[in-house]
Amino acid sequence: MIGKISIILLALFACQGNCLTEIQLEDRHLYYIIHTHFSTAISIPKNFWDTLSTCHVIFPNGVMFEAYPQYQITNQNVFFLEAVQPFTSCGIGFRNIDTSFSGTYELLSTVLHSADNSVSLTRQRFHLTVTESDFTMKEE
Structure with a gap:
């Protein structure tokens, strides 16, 4: 995993010719209840004027x-x-x-900043806990 990230960083640095800044955001904990009408999402925000270059996700495995x-x-x-x-x-x-998707996901976001033409790699871990719904409809 570290080897893949190193290759990405090296490729970005060589191809862009820009300084790369790495940012590590705080871990977030999410709880998701399984239901056909519910969904959840994880994301790393960026400035409106900046451009997303790449987005990678690392699964719990x-x-x-x-x-x-x-x-x-x-x-x-x-x-x-x-x-x-x-x-x-x-x-x-x-x-x-389903509950097998519980675990730690990591997002890696590479952004080109319009203000100074620099590149940043932002990382954030999301601890996702998926649970079964115990909600039942009362029949009348």
Whole structure:
């Protein structure tokens, strides 16, 4: 995993010719109750004027997928939250998932800043706990 991240950082530095700043945000804890009408999402916000370059997600099993610009997530219940520029940010949605999706997800967002043409890599871990719903409708 560290090797993959190092390659990404090296490629970004070599191709862009810019200084890369790494930002580690605080971990977040999310609780999701399974229901057909509920979904949840994780995201890293960015400034309105900045441009998202890449978005990667690391699943609890350590496998990393590119979500943007090339969508390569293999599970159809986990998806990139699409938007038009300049509103595109690094966000992943979950729908119709089960308790096996509980675990720590990590988002890696690479952003080109319009103010000084610098590049930043922002990382954030999300601890997702998926639980079964014990809600039942009372029949009359």
